[in-house]
Amino acid sequence: MILRTIAILAALTLATSGNAFAAAAQDVAALADKVQKQYQALTSFSADFVQVLDNAASKEKDTRSGRLVFAQPALIRWETEKPEKELLVVGKDAVWNAFPEEKAAYRYSVEEVLGSKTMLRFLSGKGNLREDFHVEQEKDAPEGQAKLRLVPREAEPSLVLAYAWVDLKTNMLSRIAIEDFYGNINDVSLNNVKMNPAVSREQFQYTPPKDYGIFDNTGVPAKPKP
Structure with a gap:
């Protein structure tokens, strides 16, 4: 359930001649380091x-929109508004994925979510472009951006290839597209x-309403709210 919200990966391509390849490799490494920093x-x-979300088997596309907030250390609030509400909160002690229309909330461990190669892992600064991926640069980038092709050094079913678009003014990601083993694509713009807005820590705390069904995938009882 949670994978439909957070899975993602990326990569890029280089020139083939000797000197051009060396120069391009240096440029890509420098850009990857700037993004990381x-x-x-x-x-x-x-x-x-x-x-x-592009389903390879059914050829159907599911488009969603909403708001994302991140704060150190690795706190994330991913709130989908359309076409239906969904909330993903990566807190200090647990990850919650809530579906108001279903009145259901799913609980995961932080290690489970940020330990794999997902979009959330990268956005939280837990991932490392050059350590986790073979990075190359594509030529078809929009003006003012660089497009990177990311091939994981250790592939996982949820991430076998990714593309990342970088805003060259800010060194921030403007778009990420991830492909899984089955050919499904998760594309986020x-x-x-x-950058660095004032953020309330309360946004990264979540307690399911009493009428919600709770599905715990951590094996550890939830701590009662003070």
């Missing part, structure tokens, strides 16, 4: 997102990105 230096950021 930017995310690790952030105290917080927020953005509007549009997410397109970020707009209205704000």
Whole structure:
């Protein structure tokens, strides 16, 4: 259930001649390092997102939109508004994925979510582009952006290939597209990105309403709310 909200990966391609390849490799490495340093230096950021989930088997596309908020250390609030409400909260002690229309909430461990190669892992600064991926640069990037092709050094079923678009002014991601083993694609575009906004820590705490069904996938009882 949670994978339909958070899975993602990326990569890029280089020139083939000797000197050109060396120069391009240096440029790509430098860009990857800038992106990495930017995310690790952030105290917080927020953005509007549009997410397109492309099902390879059915050929159907599911488009969602909402708001994303991040704060150090690895706190994330991913709130889908359309076409139906969904809330994903990565807190200090647990991850909650809630579906108001179903009156259901799913609980996961933070290690389970951020330990795998997902979009959330990268956005939280837990991932590392050059350590986790073979990084190359694509040529078909929009003006003012760089497009990277990311091939994981250790592939997982949820992530076998990814593309990342980088805003060259801010060194922040503007779009990420991830492909899984089955050919499904999770494509997320970020707009209205704000760096280091004031963020309330209460946004990263969640307690399911009493009438919700709770499905615990951690094996550890939830702590009672003070």
